[in-house]
Amino acid sequence: MGQRIVRIAAGAVLTGGLCLFVAPGVVAGGPAYGQGSLKAEADPDSGLVRWHWQGQGLSLELAQLLPDQTRAFFMGRGFSAGQAEVVAEACVFQGIVRNTHAEEPIELDLARWRTRGRAGADRLRLNRDWQAIWEDLGVADSARIAFRWALFPTEHRFEPGDWLMGMVMVDRNPGDQFDLVLRWSAAGTDRRAVLSDLGCAGEGGGQ
Numbered sequence: 001m002g003q004r005i006v007r008i009a010a011g012a013v014l015t016g017g018l019c020l021f022v023a024p025g026v027v028a029g030g031p032a033y034g035q036g037s038l039k040a041e042a043d044p045d046s047g048l049v050r051w052h053w054q055g056q057g058l059s060l061e062l063a064q065l066l067p068d069q070t071r072a073f074f075m076g077r078g079f080s081a082g083q084a085e086v087v088a089e090a091c092v093f094q095g096i097v098r099n100t101h102a103e104e105p106i107e108l109d110l111a112r113w114r115t116r117g118r119a120g121a122d123r124l125r126l127n128r129d130w131q132a133i134w135e136d137l138g139v140a141d142s143a144r145i146a147f148r149w150a151l152f153p154t155e156h157r158f159e160p161g162d163w164l165m166g167m168v169m170v171d172r173n174p175g176d177q178f179d180l181v182l183r184w185s186a187a188g189t190d191r192r193a194v195l196s197d198l199g200c201a202g203e204g205g206g207q
Contacts, residue, residue, distance in 0.1 A: 035055050035056050035193075036053055036054055036055015036056060036058075036193055037053070037054060037055060038051060038052070038053045038195055038196070039051070039052050039053075040052075046066075048063065048064045048065075048066070048201060049063075049064050049199065049201075050062065050063040050064070051063075051195065051198060053182075053193065053195050054100065055193060056186070056191050056193070057099060057100055057101030057104060057106060057186055058097070058098070058099065058100065058106060058182070058184060058186075058191070058193075059096075059097065059098040059099075059100050059163075060095065060096070060097055060182065060195075061095065061096040061097075062093040062094070062095050062168065062180075062198065063093060063094040063095075064093060064199070064200070064201035065092045065093060065094055065167075065201060066201050066203070067088040067089070067092075067174055067201070067202075067203055068088070068203070070084070070087050070088045070090075070092050071084045071085065071087075071088045073150070074087055074143075074146075074147065077143055077146040077147070077150075078139075078140050078142050078143030078146060079139065079143050079147075083134070083137055083139055083143075086133065086137070087130075087169075088174075089173070089174070090125060090169050090170070090171070090172075090173075091169065091170040091171070091172040091173065091174060091176060091200035091201075092167055092168070092169050092170075092200075092201075093167070093168045093169075093170070094165070094166075094167060094168075095152050095165065095166060095167065095168035096163060096164070096165045097152070097156075097158065097163065097164055098158075098161075098162070098163040099158035099159065099160055099161060099162050099163070101160055101186065102160055103160060104160065104186045104187045105157055105158060105159050105160065105186070105187075106157075106158045106184050106185065106186045106191075107155075107156075107157050107158075107184060107185045107186075108155065108156050108157075108158065108184045109154065109155045109183075109184075110124050110126060110152065110153075110154050110155070110168075111123065111124075111126060111154060111155075112183040112184075113180065113181060113182055113183060114180075114181040115170055115171065115172060115178045115179065115180055115181070116178060116179040116180075116181065117172060117176060117177060117178035117179070118177075122171045122172070123171065124168065124169060124170055124171065125169040125170065125171050126151075126154050127147075127148050127151050127153075127154055128154070130147065130151075130169075131144060131147075131148070134147065150166065150167050151166050151167050151168075151169070152164065152165075152166030152167060152168050153166065170200065172200050173200065174200050174201060174202045174203060175199075175200055175201075175202035175203075176199070176200045177197060177198070177199045177200075178198055178199070178200075179194055179195065179196045179197065179198065180194070180195040180198050181193075181194050181195075182194070182195065
């Protein structure tokens, strides 16, 4: 069987000192989350945290991004300093999703995901939300296209073995703590998992 081709969001692997997969540091194994397990790994130098949840045929990795990394990334793609600051004020992760099931495809729609925190429940910030903001701010078309390709797609179907990388933006502030409610479908069945005690990177580093 030939190798399956997967789409990686263009420009999603950031440079300039960003470590997507942090070096082995403090590792904490969590309890079962919807028939899955959650682990956190912290970089001993930056303090940035990467979470890895796996269960029910789905693997999700979320790596914290510093506001400064987000600013630099988008200023390098045509955003002004003021426009990039709008993104830096959000909670941004580098995300990787894999379908680890041997036979079943999975379907993902980020519009169904929710965060839960002290301020209540909220949804993710999706590409359509950001594009309305960029239109109001007069962001150039080329920069808006680069932004769209950097984000994790709102909807995607993963065949067995498929994986995809992109930025995931949560409607929380830098430094906030929250739970993330995942929803997806596999073989026509809705699946759900709750990842507890995630955190947004602050200006000074991870949680």
